[in-house]
Amino acid sequence: MTFAVEKLLTETIGLDSASIGPTVVRQAVKERMAACRITDTQAYWEHLTGSAQELQELIDAVVIPETWFFRDREAFTMLVRHARSSKRAQPIRVLSLPCSTGEEAYSVAMAMFDAGFAAHEFNIDAVDVSSRNVAMAERAVYRRNSFRGSYLEFKDRYFEATGGGLRPNAAVLKQVRFRVGNLFDPRASFGQELYDILLCRNLLIYFNRELQDRAMICLKDLLAKDGLLLVGPAEAALPRLHGFISAEWPLAFAFLKSERVNTAAPRVSAGIPVRPPIPKVNRSKPALPRPAIGVQAPTKPLDQVSESLIAVERIANAGRVKEAQEVALAHLKTFGPSAEIFYLLGLVQDADGAAPEAAQSYRKALYLAPNHREALVHLALLLRKQGDHSGAEALAGRLDRAQKRSGT
Numbered sequence: 540m541t542f543a544v545e546k547l548l549t550e551t552i553g554l555d556s557a558s559i560g561p562t563v564v565r566q567a568v569k570e571r572m573a574a575c576r577i578t579d580t581q582a583y584w585e586h587l588t589g590s591a592q593e594l595q596e597l598i599d600a601v602v603i604p605e606t607w608f609f610r611d612r613e614a615f616t617m618l619v620r621h622a623r624s625s626k627r628a629q630p631i632r633v634l635s636l637p638c639s640t641g642e643e644a645y646s647v648a649m650a651m652f653d654a655g656f657a658a659h660e661f662n663i664d665a666v667d668v669s670s671r672n673v674a675m676a677e678r679a680v681y682r683r684n685s686f687r688g689s690y691l692e693f694k695d696r697y698f699e700a701t702g703g704g705l706r707p708n709a710a711v712l713k714q715v716r717f718r719v720g721n722l723f724d725p726r727a728s729f730g731q732e733l734y735d736i737l738l739c740r741n742l743l744i745y746f747n748r749e750l751q752d753r754a755m756i757c758l759k760d761l762l763a764k765d766g767l768l769l770v771g772p773a774e775a776a777l778p779r780l781h782g783f784i785s786a787e788w789p790l791a792f793a794f795l796k797s798e799r800v801n802t803a804a805p806r807v808s809a810g811i812p813v814r815p816p817i818p819k820v821n822r823s824k825p826a827l828p829r830p831a832i833g834v835q836a837p838t839k840p841l842d843q844v845s846e847s848l849i850a851v852e853r854i855a856n857a858g859r860v861k862e863a864q865e866v867a868l869a870h871l872k873t874f875g876p877s878a879e880i881f882y883l884l885g886l887v888q889d890a891d892g893a894a895p896e897a898a899q900s901y902r903k904a905l906y907l908a909p910n911h912r913e914a915l916v917h918l919a920l921l922l923r924k925q926g927d928h929s930g931a932e933a934l935a936g937r938l939d940r941a942q943k944r945s946g947t
């Protein structure tokens with residue numbers, strides 16, 4: 540039965556259950572059967588396929604809601620730049636899809652206000668397939684987990700304390716309109732509206748290649764001419780495959796819809812990995828290495844190290860993965876080992892299809908920085924793809940513990 544449910548979820552919301560591990564769907568079905576007081580699997584299958592509400596409950600139980608305010612900060616810098624350049628008589632239309640529990644959409648509102656836009660100059664639609672997430676977004680009460688990283692000064696300016704957490708102020712809340720909707724059912728979910736800016740971040744990673752291509756076609760249809768598409772770091776190869784042009788803004792993972800180039804969807808080839816997951820670099824302060832035995836800690840000035848890391852990341856962003864590997868190895872030679880460079884090297888090796896080498900590089904990053912979040916996430920994904928589910932689960936547990944310890 541799990542197989543049939545997985546297939547139903549793929550057909551309905553695009554979820555490739557391999558991307559979240561084999562136990563998630565099984566566990567969700569178990570929980571739903573208990574909630575419905577059904578013990579027979581066939582009876583549950585009939586209930587599930589005959590009830591839109593039960594399907595929604597199951598979807599709510601399997602989706603990954605992971606999100607936080609100003610996730611990938613540079614995306615918001617790029618968004619505002621684009622909004623400024625397309626300022627005109629009508630309001631700028633922004634779509635956050637998927638919006639999960641609302642942090643992304645409210646971050647857009649704050650970024651736009653900070654950039655000097657007045658409330659009547661933009662509006663934000665925010666859509667997610669999970670009704671539970673949308674209800675939480677509308678409730679808009681946030682705790683520590685939604686505020687991550689060191690850039691948090693927006694918290695004092697835009698949030699008010701409320702029972703159980705912090706809530707964005709009335710002006711921010713008013714800018715966003717939430718809705719339950721499915722990316723794969725665009726016209727039912729979004730009407731005829733075309734958007735100037737579309738954030739579709741950290742969703743495509745849960746789809747298989749065929750559905751990623753279908754999703755890209757839906758996204759393209761939702762975007763106005765010259766519109767801006769923002770995707771997640773591990774999804775940055777896809778827009779180019781569909782004729783989008785890089786907005787050339789480091790770490791924003793931003794692409795412009797182009798009418799000039801061939802926009803036909805590429806032929807789907809199941810074996811081709813999505814490339815390249817784009818590195819995330821802390822530009823001002825790269826993680827300092829924990830020196831390995833017999834290895835000197837770097838003595839070069841920090842900004843030189845940063846510049847060099849950014850160079851690797853830029854080359855990787857441009858899709859030149861072989862060259863990025865060479866530059867990363869040269870960086871290692873010049874500046875010595877660090878978690879950041881091993882993580883970047885792992886990403887480009889991963890993108891180049893060199894899975895064993897990538898796994899080794901992620902492990903080296905984790906040796907130097909045991910709680911390196913992105914290295915944990917990417918190594919877990921890699922192990923899962925290789926069929927090492929217990930290894931992936933162990934890393935997921937480690938990530939969970941690291942997050943709990945740091946309060947994120």
Ligand SMILES: C[S@@+](CC[C@H](N)C(=O)[O-])C[C@H]1O[C@@H](n2cnc3c(N)ncnc32)[C@H](O)[C@@H]1O
Nearest residue numbers: 552602604606637639667668669721722740741
């Ligand atoms: C990891 S969150 C990403 C949230 C936010 N965009 C971010 O990057 O922080 C993924 C969200 O995708 C939603 N989702 C999954 N499949 C979807 C679909 N077919 N259409 C719309 N939303 C979907 C899930 O409910 C979940 O809230």
